[in-house]
Amino acid sequence: MKEERLFELVNTIEDLDYAAMDAARKREDSLAKPPGSLGRLEDIAVQLSGISGELHNNVDKSCIVIMCSDNGVVEEGVSSAPQSVTLAQTINFTRRLTGVGTLAKYFNTDLMVVDLGINADVPKELLVTDTLETIGSEVRVPNKIIDRKLKKGTCNLAKEPAMTRQEAVEAIGVGLEMARDLKKAGYSIFGIGEMGIGNTTTSAAVLSALTGLLVVETVGKGGGITEQSFVRKREIVEEVLKRYEFTGQEDLDVVDVLAKVGGFDLAAMTGSFLGAAVYKLPVVIDGFISAVAAMAAVKISPFAKKYMIASHVSKEQGYSHALKALGLPAMLHLDLRLGEGSGCPLAFQIIRGACAVMNHMATFAEAEINDDYLEEIRKLDF
Numbered sequence: 001m002k003e004e005r006l007f008e009l010v011n012t013i014e015d016l017d018y019a020a021m022d023a024a025r026k027r028e029d030s031l032a033k034p035p036g037s038l039g040r041l042e043d044i045a046v047q048l049s050g051i052s053g054e055l056h057n058n059v060d061k062s063c064i065v066i067m068c069s070d071n072g073v074v075e076e077g078v079s080s081a082p083q084s085v086t087l088a089q090t091i092n093f094t095r096r097l098t099g100v101g102t103l104a105k106y107f108n109t110d111l112m113v114v115d116l117g118i119n120a121d122v123p124k125e126l127l128v129t130d131t132l133e134t135i136g137s138e139v140r141v142p143n144k145i146i147d148r149k150l151k152k153g154t155c156n157l158a159k160e161p162a163m164t165r166q167e168a169v170e171a172i173g174v175g176l177e178m179a180r181d182l183k184k185a186g187y188s189i190f191g192i193g194e195m196g197i198g199n200t201t202t203s204a205a206v207l208s209a210l211t212g213l214l215v216v217e218t219v220g221k222g223g224g225i226t227e228q229s230f231v232r233k234r235e236i237v238e239e240v241l242k243r244y245e246f247t248g249q250e251d252l253d254v255v256d257v258l259a260k261v262g263g264f265d266l267a268a269m270t271g272s273f274l275g276a277a278v279y280k281l282p283v284v285i286d287g288f289i290s291a292v293a294a295m296a297a298v299k300i301s302p303f304a305k306k307y308m309i310a311s312h313v314s315k316e317q318g319y320s321h322a323l324k325a326l327g328l329p330a331m332l333h334l335d336l337r338l339g340e341g342s343g344c345p346l347a348f349q350i351i352r353g354a355c356a357v358m359n360h361m362a363t364f365a366e367a368e369i370n371d372d373y374l375e376e377i378r379k380l381d382f
């Protein structure tokens with residue numbers, strides 16, 4: 001994708017449909033309950049109306065895009081897990097054996113597994129190039145690994161830029177392509193996850209670069225590291241932020257940040273968050289890496305935030321800061337810190353609940369309850 005085309009698409013992003021949201025809020029208020037008593041379930045239903053322009057929505061056909069890629073910075077010893085875990089888990093996604101795989105299978109959610117830059121050859125029989133397949137009358141994502149490999153891993157960001165600007169644009173373009181095709185296949189919601197050993201280092205660097213947050217606030221222990229490696233991880237992030245003078249300035253070039261200190265996974269995830277807004281689909285944020293990509297998307301297009309729903313509060317250092325910077329509330333406090341998109345299938349169930357209330361709950365009139373008292377109750381502060 002050319003950079004010009006990327007920004008053409010980004011410039012089509014619109015604000016939500018406020019008339020549809022007003023109608024949705026009115027319906028929530030007409031349901032047989034004290035006003036606002038279904039809390040965030042009401043807000044979510046109203047948000048879905050703002051995204052689709054419809055009063056009634058469902059999120060029954062759901063998918064999680066998992067961007068898989070390797071990071072050259074692992075040469076510096078910033079991760080305890082070997083790089084080979086990236087390939088192994090990417091293959092395991094297709095077998096539904098991973099954390100996100102088992103949850104997705106149990107809750108009937110599809111996985112769109114994409115290889116952006118795994119540092120190994122994926123077995124040919126597991127690769128496909130098409131993003132969708134038709135079985136009978138159903139169009140779905142294939143249960144294979146979609147081949148969009150740009151390179152076998154990024155460069156070591158401690159020594160040189162992780163990728164070229166054009167590679168970052170290509171990766172963002174892949175993310176947009178995946179969102180477009182999910183919309184085409186009739187998915188009504190998607191989540192964004194990843195797999196990439198070393199990506200808590202790149203995410204911390206991108207988050208500090210975009211927000212000016214201190215390295216102590218953004219660098220965490222990822223999949224688990226020794227105290228010595230943790231010190232080195234912080235030093236590396238500190239050093240690259242100084243080198244490129246990334247201090248959270250307002251006019252930062254986000255594509256440049258992703259290219260110099262990000263990863264193919266982060267860039268593609270940023271593209272998918274933007275794509276959710278371009279193609280008007282609700283999109284669920286998973287863990288730390290996902291939240292940082294969401295932040296990058298919002299820095300590119302502020303309206304992108306309105307299409308996002310945060311699933312859970314990851315235990316990874318930096319996550320809460322990222323979400324605070326985004327200004328979004330999270331639904332679940334489960335002490336997860338796995339990544340992969342594992343918070344998304346859980347969040348989809350809650351969002352289904354929000355749709356069920358909006359679509360099926362009785363109004364005061366249907367429940368044969370006189371709502372004259374509502375005028376009084378609305379004046380109370382509780």
Ligand SMILES: O=C(O)c1ccc[n+]([C@@H]2O[C@H](COP(=O)([O-])O)[C@@H](O)[C@H]2O)c1
Pocket residue numbers: 078079080081194195196197198199200201221222223224286287288289290314315316319336337338339340
């Ligand atoms: O999403 C999170 O909150 C999260 C927190 C810690 C680790 N991870 C996962 O662990 C991997 C990165 O960890 P690391 O230590 O290699 O940077 C990557 O595959 C992520 O999916 C994910």
Ligand SMILES: Cc1cc2nc[nH]c2cc1C
Pocket residue numbers: 081085089195196223338339340
């Ligand atoms: C086993 C394993 C699974 C993962 N899933 C996401 N990141 C991971 C890191 C490791 C090490």
